[in-house]
Every structure is written in structure tokens, then in C-alpha cells.
Amino acid sequence: AAQEGFDPEQVNEGLDAAGHGPLPVLAVVGRPNVGKSTLVNRILGRREAVVEDRPGVTRDRVTYEANWSGRRFKVVDTGGWEQDVLGIDASVAAQAEFAIEAADAVVFVVDAKVGATDTDEAVVKLLRRAGKPVVLCANKVDGPYGEADAATLWSLGLGEPHPVSALHGRGTGDLLDAVLEALPEAPEQTFAVPLGGPRRVALLGRPNVGKSSLLNKVAGEERVVVDSVAGTTRDPVDELIELGGKTWKFVDTAGIRRRVHLTEGADFYASLRTAAALEKAEVAVVLIDVSESLAEQDTRIVSMAVEAGRAVVIAYNKWDLLDEERRYYLEREIEQDLAQVAWAPRVNISAHTGRHVEKLVPAIETALAGWETRVPTGRLNAFLGELVAGHPHPIRGGKQPRILFGTQAGTRPPRFVLFASGFLEAGYRRFVERRLREEFGFPGTPVQISVRVRE
Ligand code: GDP
Ligand code: GDP
Numbered sequence: 001a002a003q004e005g006f007d008p009e010q011v012n013e014g015l016d017a018a019g020h021g022p023l024p025v026l027a028v029v030g031r032p033n034v035g036k037s038t039l040v041n042r043i044l045g046r047r048e049a050v051v052e053d054r055p056g057v058t059r060d061r062v063t064y065e066a067n068w069s070g071r072r073f074k075v076v077d078t079g080g081w082e083q084d085v086l087g088i089d090a091s092v093a094a095q096a097e098f099a100i101e102a103a104d105a106v107v108f109v110v111d112a113k114v115g116a117t118d119t120d121e122a123v124v125k126l127l128r129r130a131g132k133p134v135v136l137c138a139n140k141v142d143g144p145y146g147e148a149d150a151a152t153l154w155s156l157g158l159g160e161p162h163p164v165s166a167l168h169g170r171g172t173g174d175l176l177d178a179v180l181e182a183l184p185e186a187p188e189q190t191f192a193v194p195l196g197g198p199r200r201v202a203l204l205g206r207p208n209v210g211k212s213s214l215l216n217k218v219a220g221e222e223r224v225v226v227d228s229v230a231g232t233t234r235d236p237v238d239e240l241i242e243l244g245g246k247t248w249k250f251v252d253t254a255g256i257r258r259r260v261h262l263t264e265g266a267d268f269y270a271s272l273r274t275a276a277a278l279e280k281a282e283v284a285v286v287l288i289d290v291s292e293s294l295a296e297q298d299t300r301i302v303s304m305a306v307e308a309g310r311a312v313v314i315a316y317n318k319w320d321l322l323d324e325e326r327r328y329y330l331e332r333e334i335e336q337d338l339a340q341v342a343w344a345p346r347v348n349i350s351a352h353t354g355r356h357v358e359k360l361v362p363a364i365e366t367a368l369a370g371w372e373t374r375v376p377t378g379r380l381n382a383f384l385g386e387l388v389a390g391h392p393h394p395i396r397g398g399k400q401p402r403i404l405f406g407t408q409a410g411t412r413p414p415r416f417v418l419f420a421s422g423f424l425e426a427g428y429r430r431f432v433e434r435r436l437r438e439e440f441g442f443p444g445t446p447v448q449i450s451v452r453v454r455e
Helices: 008-017 036-044 088-102 118-130 144-156 172-182 211-221 253-257 267-280 296-307 324-337 357-371 377-390 426-440
Strands: 025-030 063-068 071-077 105-111 134-139 161-163 199-204 224-227 238-243 246-250 283-289 311-317 346-348 403-410 415-420 448-453
Touching: 025 036, 025 118, 036 063, 036 071, 036 105, 036 134, 036 172, 063 172, 088 118, 105 118, 105 172, 118 144, 134 144, 134 172, 144 161, 161 172, 199 211, 199 267, 199 357, 211 238, 211 246, 211 253, 211 311, 211 357, 253 267, 267 296, 283 296, 283 357, 296 311, 311 357, 346 357, 377 403, 377 426, 426 448
Parallel strands: 025 071, 025 105, 105 134, 134 161, 199 246, 199 283, 283 311, 311 346, 415 448
Antiparallel strands: 063 071, 224 238, 238 246, 403 415
């Protein structure tokens, strides 16, 4: 009776349309202080211009979802770049490079009051070489009198300068219209995997955990096919590597091989790289260096993978360096700091000696299988019925919210929608997730549960 009038197909379509498909990516680049952050906030529709003083500050979130005229896309905020560490020119160049790799289109912001500087000209060269669509934003045109300043930016050779005041909103509508024209309907990296096509793997981890060593280990022994990007003469972005009898696409290997040698404060660049690789990957292999204590950066990368909804494998690397004592503490640290991903397959490897590297493939396959698991609606509801009968939600304010029924709205990762008669507390949701995992498995994958309250 609970399912009366309920059409799982309808729910599924609604949810997919509501936002789990791939979205085109827009990067906003430009020199410091030209108004990138202000513009990003404007695009996101945030009222307040969040312009913080944040030298060396690490932010784990660099992409945001935006919506203009009913079209959704992602905006990459490069505003918090480490100028102090990189130097202005290097930081702006790195931004542009990032945009080239990760974005489907770029908004290049220039301060119209200042005009085009040498740094701006250098970035233009990089952007031109990349061949990605560029929309030129002539910012700080706060009134009609600034339009002449904007017009001088035709000289950059990027086409029409769009006069904008990011601060006051002037001209941002026209700019966004141009952005929509520049963005492809669907991103280049479509998420759908052709049957039999190579699965996409991202090797992640903070600097020095052993990513390039592992890449060399697996690529060195096996056939490597370079998957170069059309129209560019840059390093290969992805590599096809044969492992365990199958071909895998290791994404963003350029970012691993072409090591950015930064000492301090490289976190932000690393975060960008991680976010970009996650965009493209289906499964993340997160490397942890067991010879050192787990760092906040390790758990942050794991969280990024989980939040991106990717399958996750954790590779504990440098196992050859482990002694008894360190091992004792390592296990404690894992229990404490990585409890959130206790479901992720674990491999203890040494990229250096090759120890257990062959176990990576089965672990990745397990995680991908969990990621693609689909539970039939009938089985799910039989399970939910028993769960609710055996462990009802606690009574709150004289009422007892009940799960009426549920459906799996999607896979990769598994997403469930539960319809309930009232608000379900976080604790109860976690309980449901735990029981779902016990019942149906889902190794190596985040599980997303949303609740809709039916009056
Ligand atoms: P970013 O370093 O490129 O991210 O630049 P911010 O967004 O932090 O802006 C730098 C400064 O320029 C801040 O003081 C902003 O308030 C100011 N600014 C940004 N956009 C405009 C604008 O359209 N007009 C004016 N007058 N100032 C702006
Ligand atoms: P990346 O920054 O994550 O790409 O790390 P690298 O692959 O450059 O490795 C950083 C350092 O750790 C290098 O000196 C490697 O030789 C060393 N290393 C990587 N993997 C292992 C390992 O399994 N055992 C040992 N002993 N050293 C390793």
C-alpha cells in the first residue's frame, strides 16, 4: 500500500535530470586583484563578495555548480592561488595551464582600468595555444565611462571584450550569455563509459606519497599507449596502461609526471590537480605514505574523492619502510582518521619494490563493481520493511517518522531516495546506510541517500 501511485522510473528520470550527469566546466583565470573572486561570487549568485585575505590558505573546494538561463555548469575558482609561493607570473601561468587541462571554456578576466599588462599578454599566449574557447571579461567597468577602457582590450586578440562590473553586476548577464555560447552542451569528458572501453583511474595523494613511482612501476613493465589531446602539443594528459590483462586509462598522468616543484604552500595546486583528476576518473586510488603519520591532507583527499562520488581504493605505499612500531601507530591512525572510508578496499604496497602492486587491479575492480551495483526496487523495499519493523525511528515530539518506501535512483555511485512520513535524523540515516551496506555490500563506493518527506 505504501507504494501506491509511486513510479520508480519517474523518480529516476527526475533525479538524473536534477543533476548527476556530467557538467561542462568553466575556469575563471586572470592576474591577482582583477576581480576573479568577485566575479565567481557574482556568477554563483552569492550576494556578498567574499574577498578574503588568504595567503597560503588551503581550500579543499575549488569547483562550484552554477546555473544561468537554466543551464548548469561548473565554475572553477582559481582565486586563492598561492601568489607568495609561486610569484605572480608563475601562479597566473599555472592557473591558465590548469584551465587548459580541466576546463571546457575559460573566462579570462582583465582589469580594464589598468589595461593589458605583460602578464596578461603571456596568459593570452598560453590560452591561445590551448585552443579552448575564451570569453574576455573587461572588469571594473563600473559605469558607461569605463567602456572606452574595455575597448582597448580588443588588442589582446581574444575577440570582443565584455565590459563588466563584477562588483555591481553591470554587464555580467551579457558575459554569461557569451559563456553559455562558448561552453559545450556536454563536457568533453563524457562520463558514460562505452562498454568494453578502458576504465578511468586517478592516482591521488599528497606530494611524495609515491604517485609517480607507482605510475612508473605499472607503466614501466607494461605497454603504455599515449593518449594525447587533439590540437595541442602538450604532454599527454592520460595514459592507457595494460594491467591484469585489461587496459586502464590513468587520467591526468601529465600532472603526476610533470612534477610541479614547489616547496611550501603547494597544497592549493595539489587540490586543483586532485579535483581535476577526480572530474575525469571513475575510480580514485588514494596513496598514503605509511612511513609518515597520516596528515590532514591525506584525509582531505579521501574526502574529496568521496564527495565527488567516485569509487575509492586506498593504497598504503612504502610498506617496505614499515617497522613494528610504526605499523602499530599506523593501524590506530587509520581507525581514527579513515573510519569514514572503512568500506574502501585496501592494498599494502611498495611502489619501490613492487610488493603487492598486482593486488591493485582486483581492488579497483571490486570498487568499480560496488560503484555500479543496482538493487532491485522489490528487494530494497523488502529490506526497508524489515529494517523499519525491527528498528523504528525514535519518537520525536509525539511523532514517529517512518520510511514508507525507497528506490535506487542511480548508480556510480549508488544513490537511494527514501520517501518518509517525516524528517529522519542524521543518526538514523547513518544507521540505514550501515544496514544497507551490510545487506548489499557496496565495497569501495560512497552511497548517497536522500530523503523526501511525504505529507
Ligand atoms: P582576484 O584576486 O582576481 O580574485 O580579485 P578580487 O575578486 O579579490 O578583487 C580584487 C579587488 O578588486 C577587490 O577589492 C574587489 O572589491 C575589487 N573589484 C572586483 N571587481 C570589481 C569591479 O567590478 N569594480 C571595482 N571598482 N572593483 C572591483
Ligand atoms: P609523488 O610526489 O607522489 O609522485 O611521489 P614520488 O613517486 O616522486 O615519490 C617520492 C619519494 O618517495 C621518492 O624519493 C621515491 O623514490 C620514494 N618512494 C616512492 N614509493 C616508495 C616506496 O614504496 N618505498 C620507498 N622506500 N620509497 C618510495
